[in-house]
Amino acid sequence: MKNFLIILICISFFGCTSQTPQDLPITPVKSFDIPEPISWKLENGIKVFLMEDNELPFVEGTLYIRSGYLNDSSENLGILAAMGSQMRNGGAGDLTADQLDLELEKLSANIGSSFGAEDGSVSFSCLNTDLPKVFKFFTDVTRKPRFQEDRIALWKSLQLQKIKSRSEKSTTISRIGFNQHIFKGSVFSEVTTSSRIKGMSRADFVRAHNKFVRPNDAIITLIGSIKEHEARDLVDKYFSDWKPTNEKFTLPPEPKKSEGGLFFIKGPFSQSAAIIGQTGPKRDLDSFFKIKLFNSLFGFGGSSSKLVMRIREDLGLAYVNYGGIATNTVFGKNYIVTQTKGESVGEAIYESLNVLEEFQTELVSNEALEDAKRYAQNSYVFLFDSPSKIINRKLSLILQDFPPDFDESYLSNLHSVSREDIMDVAKQSWDVNSLVIIVVGDDKAYESLKAWKQKLPPELSSQEIQVVEFDEKVLF
Amino acid sequence: MRLLFIVFILTIHFSPDYVFCDALTQTSETLAELKSKVVKVTLDNGLRVIIYRRGFAPVFAGSVSVGVGGVDEPSGKTGISHMLEHMAFKGTTTLGTKNYRKEKSLLNELEIFMQKESQGLELSIDDKSKVQKIRADLANIWDNSSFDKAYSNRGANSQNATTSIDITNYYVEFPKSAFEFWVWMESERILDPVYRQFYKERDVVQEERRMRTDDSPTGKLYETFLNTAFSIHPYRNPVIGYSQDVSKLTATETREFQEKYYQPSNIVVSLVGDIDIDKDLDVVKKYFGRLKSSPNPPPRTKATELEQLGQKEVTIYFSALPNTLVGYKRPVYPHKDDAALTVMAEILTGGNVSRLYKKFVRDERIASSVSYLEAPGARYDNLLAFNLKPKTPTTNDELIQKFDKAIEEFKKSKIADDEMLIAKRDIALNTLSGLGSNLNIANALSYGEIIYNNWEATVDWCEEAFAVTKEDVIRVANKYLISRNRTIAKLETKK
Numbered sequence: 004m005k006n007f008l009i010i011l012i013c014i015s016f017f018g019c020t021s022q023t024p025q026d027l028p029i030t031p032v033k034s035f036d037i038p039e040p041i042s043w044k045l046e047n048g049i050k051v052f053l054m055e056d057n058e059l060p061f062v063e064g065t066l067y068i069r070s071g072y073l074n075d076s077s078e079n080l081g082i083l084a085a086m087g088s089q090m091r092n093g094g095a096g097d098l099t100a101d102q103l104d105l106e107l108e109k110l111s112a113n114i115g116s117s118f119g120a121e122d123g124s125v126s127f128s129c130l131n132t133d134l135p136k137v138f139k140f141f142t143d144v145t146r147k148p149r150f151q152e153d154r155i156a157l158w159k160s161l162q163l164q165k166i167k168s169r170s171e172k173s174t175t176i177s178r179i180g181f182n183q184h185i186f187k188g189s190v191f192s193e194v195t196t197s198s199r200i201k202g203m204s205r206a207d208f209v210r211a212h213n214k215f216v217r218p219n220d221a222i223i224t225l226i227g228s229i230k231e232h233e234a235r236d237l238v239d240k241y242f243s244d245w246k247p248t249n250e251k252f253t254l255p256p257e258p259k260k261s262e263g264g265l266f267f268i269k270g271p272f273s274q275s276a277a278i279i280g281q282t283g284p285k286r287d288l289d290s291f292f293k294i295k296l297f298n299s300l301f302g303f304g305g306s307s308s309k310l311v312m313r314i315r316e317d318l319g320l321a322y323v324n325y326g327g328i329a330t331n332t333v334f335g336k337n338y339i340v341t342q343t344k345g346e347s348v349g350e351a352i353y354e355s356l357n358v359l360e361e362f363q364t365e366l367v368s369n370e371a372l373e374d375a376k377r378y379a380q381n382s383y384v385f386l387f388d389s390p391s392k393i394i395n396r397k398l399s400l401i402l403q404d405f406p407p408d409f410d411e412s413y414l415s416n417l418h419s420v421s422r423e424d425i426m427d428v429a430k431q432s433w434d435v436n437s438l439v440i441i442v443v444g445d446d447k448a449y450e451s452l453k454a455w456k457q458k459l460p461p462e463l464s465s466q467e468i469q470v471v472e473f474d475e476k477v478l479f
Numbered sequence: 480m481r482l483l484f485i486v487f488i489l490t491i492h493f494s495p496d497y498v499f500c501d502a503l504t505q506t507s508e509t510l511a512e513l514k515s516k517v518v519k520v521t522l523d524n525g526l527r528v529i530i531y532r533r534g535f536a537p538v539f540a541g542s543v544s545v546g547v548g549g550v551d552e553p554s555g556k557t558g559i560s561h562m563l564e565h566m567a568f569k570g571t572t573t574l575g576t577k578n579y580r581k582e583k584s585l586l587n588e589l590e591i592f593m594q595k596e597s598q599g600l601e602l603s604i605d606d607k608s609k610v611q612k613i614r615a616d617l618a619n620i621w622d623n624s625s626f627d628k629a630y631s632n633r634g635a636n637s638q639n640a641t642t643s644i645d646i647t648n649y650y651v652e653f654p655k656s657a658f659e660f661w662v663w664m665e666s667e668r669i670l671d672p673v674y675r676q677f678y679k680e681r682d683v684v685q686e687e688r689r690m691r692t693d694d695s696p697t698g699k700l701y702e703t704f705l706n707t708a709f710s711i712h713p714y715r716n717p718v719i720g721y722s723q724d725v726s727k728l729t730a731t732e733t734r735e736f737q738e739k740y741y742q743p744s745n746i747v748v749s750l751v752g753d754i755d756i757d758k759d760l761d762v763v764k765k766y767f768g769r770l771k772s773s774p775n776p777p778p779r780t781k782a783t784e785l786e787q788l789g790q791k792e793v794t795i796y797f798s799a800l801p802n803t804l805v806g807y808k809r810p811v812y813p814h815k816d817d818a819a820l821t822v823m824a825e826i827l828t829g830g831n832v833s834r835l836y837k838k839f840v841r842d843e844r845i846a847s848s849v850s851y852l853e854a855p856g857a858r859y860d861n862l863l864a865f866n867l868k869p870k871t872p873t874t875n876d877e878l879i880q881k882f883d884k885a886i887e888e889f890k891k892s893k894i895a896d897d898e899m900l901i902a903k904r905d906i907a908l909n910t911l912s913g914l915g916s917n918l919n920i921a922n923a924l925s926y927g928e929i930i931y932n933n934w935e936a937t938v939d940w941c942e943e944a945f946a947v948t949k950e951d952v953i954r955v956a957n958k959y960l961i962s963r964n965r966t967i968a969k970l971e972t973k974k
Contacts, residue, residue: 111908296485319679381634388536
């Protein structure tokens with residue numbers, strides 16, 4: 004049992020002297036005991052976390068696999084993600100795909116599988132009475148997927164249709180173009196195209212499964228109406244004989260710093276989508292709290308953040324507007340996203356860059372920083388207010404390679420961030436000289452971008468707007 | 480009717496078909512226990528409070544729901560309830576301003592000019608410069624971030640609001656330590672709001688409309704679909720409002736609209752989580768008890784949809800892949816056919832072993848997806864709509880033709896035991912899975928109470944869903960899935 008840390012720090016924002024309700028003081032979050040999951044490790048390396056919770060007759064579980072498409076070679080790009088989706092859909096164990104679908108539907112149980120950049124997962128949820136049956140299916144999907152040819156063909160045909168619909172949304176086009184541009188020439192920039200989908204085969208999926216789905220450092224989480232002995236029996240029965248492999252996986256090198264540019268992609272949209280950004284810092288424990296608070300103050304903090312306050316609240320230019328730094332193990336990216344009518348996209352970009360410049364040249368106010376800290380501190384409880392969140396918190400620390408005692412010093416680390424730190428993040432992580440601006444919109448958007456370009460910082464205003472086409476991906 | 484969660488007590492007689500009755504009984508017991516713990520209290524002013532204590536952490540979810548939405552809007556004022564929802568985030572006379580007296584006088588001055596403009600009258604150059612000056616003065620008085628900060632400083636989580644065709648809902652999760660603040664603030668939002676930046680926010684709403692409708696193929700198709708299906712009933716209107724209506728809304732008429740609908744008898748407050756029923760109810764009474772009840776209940780539409788005499792069809796052209804909505808007029812709960820229609824729709828398109836998914840997506844591969852929706856609301860008779868997305872090179876018309884054939888076959892077919900079982904268990908499990916979150920539960924309790932004047936109506940609905948027979952499913956298919964009763968809206972690719 005861990006005692007909740009928030010009790011340690013008491014902040015009274017308004018003071019307690021006034022009697023009016025508006026001055027209701029901010030009182031510290033009440034201390035409470037956070038239930039601790041039971042955990043154990045199998046000989047093959049699988050670590051299990053169990054959180055019994057009998058409020059509802061449900062059980063949910065997930066197996067996390069500690070490898071992702073970044074561990075695969077670039078010529079196999081897209082295959083691991085595709086394989087991940089097909090583990091569940093192509094039949095498993097003794098059951099054909101149709102049989103598995105029917106069995107799961109009859110139980111109203113769910114099993115899902117997927118692979119991302121750094122890890123993959125297979126998960127299930129079911130009524131506790133159906134657990135023995137569903138856990139067997141879950142194991143088969145994980146260890147013995149059949150990858151039925153007809154289901155691969157179905158998946159391919161649906162993917163091809165999905166690719167055709169990419170041009171329907173300005174935001175999809177701008178996002179694809181942005182990633183392509185900033186990660187140019189690296190594995191991160193690749194976009195799955197129809198020719199790549201068509202070229203995938205069952206053999207590719209089998210290879211990817213054999214290589215990447217393994218017990219090494221895997222984690223199983225179980226939450227819900229399940230006793231410890233049941234959990235141990237099931238995990239032992241189905242996973243203890245799973246042999247680890249010896250292959251070592253490596254990550255690709257950090258992508259090169261991105262180059263700047265101004266790009267316009269024409270499309271029949273009355274509302275344009277703009278992204279301003281570049282490659283950013285990768286995830287790092289030292290900068291975690293500084294970036295967290297920068298993001299909150301800059302543009303990920305809703306109406307409390309300066310960017311949203313300027314673009315949405317003060318100027319009424321956008322309904323969707325946000326920005327900040329997203330970090331990952333190997334790469335990071337900085338971005339500002341705005342959706343605004345074509346006529347105002349130039350102004351929105353100009354004002355967004357003004358906000359960025361203010362962060363780079365002026366210290367944020369003490370009050371703003373304290374507000375951001377208060378929010379982070381007082382909402383911290385929501386990382387621990389349900390059994391699934393408690394497990395997910397543990398898991399996210401492991402997956403991000405953060406130390407197990409990370410939460411012990413969370414609040415004190417948060418409070419140690421200074422105004423100067425926020426300015427340092429803005430200055431060191433954002434480089435106006437290499438920003439890329441991508442706008443997708445109609446003729447009005449182009450005219451607006453052209454008109455406002457002159458007001459942008461010299462590094463950007465000196466550049467020509469490059470008009471590029473989109474066909475499955477942006478044709479830079 | 481499908482809700483975020485649907486509480487039910489299983490009173491059906493188990494037939495041999497119910498091979499998984501243990502699971503259903505277990506589910507039923509869990510939900511019956513939950514039901515026994517929910518407390519509903521009506522305050523003297525008519526406001527209803529629903530409380531459910533659960534969880535181990537010192538947090539709660541609060542939802543304040545008002546029985547007002549797009550369906551209540553007068554002609555030419557579409558989008559006004561949504562605009563009002565946006566205004567509820569702009570603060571009060573004591574929060575969001577440095578000098579309310581001065582602000583009030585400036586806002587009154589500004590309103591005169593803006594009303595003129597909204598009536599289509601051109602402002603003189605002199606007037607325009609006055610407006611500019613007022614705006615500059617207001618900008619110096621406003622403290623725009625204070626409302627949001629008051630929430631975020633106390634750890635507000637998932638704070639948001641939604642407006643639908645039937646209901647407006649404000650919700651948030653907070654540490655329990657902020658309980659009194661939240662109750663006070665939510666009551667203040669209703670008692671003492673100030674419509675700051677109304678006209679800037681109108682622009683923001685126009686951007687929201689561009690995103691959700693004007694540039695969205697599915698949004699535009701849906702708007703056109705409703706507009707065609709309903710001839711006179713306000714269910715034909717978009718919740719976000721038509722652009723031309725939104726551009727003319729004024730702060731004055733929005734306030735008048737609020738006074739009509741934001742009265743205590745039309746408001747439900749739901750509290751879920753770490754709630755002390757007696758002590759916390761006193762806090763709710765203290766602040767929400769200040770709302771004055773009105774002798775005039777909120778006006779409701781008297782429009783009755785015209786009887787449909789034949790199939791309606793509409794086509795729009797958009798830079799997007801083909802897509803179709805096929806909708807049938809149908810009654811809503813408490814009509815006895817409501818639950819049977821939902822079970823039928825589940826059997827047809829509810830999952831990846833449903834009839835139409837297997838046929839069109841998996842086997843014939845002529846559709847990329849098939850699904851159903853019951854829309855746009857639940858207060859008045861609505862539509863059961865099937866969303867059919869043809870897969871290239873299949874066309875909308877080809878898929879509709881196949882769909883028609885499949886529906887006719889369905890009407891004459893026998894429903895398998897498995898099909899009934901899967902549909903009902905899906906309803907039960909979806910219901911149960913919503914019960915793990917304070918916020919979900921709070922929103923669902925409020926919704927049931929606002930729509931049916933009794934959140935337990937959802938219990939009754941579920942009983943009906945579980946009592947639906949195979950014969951009921953075939954009967955409602957033959958009764959409602961007829962061309963005379965339907966509207967087809969197609970999106971064709973713009974060349």
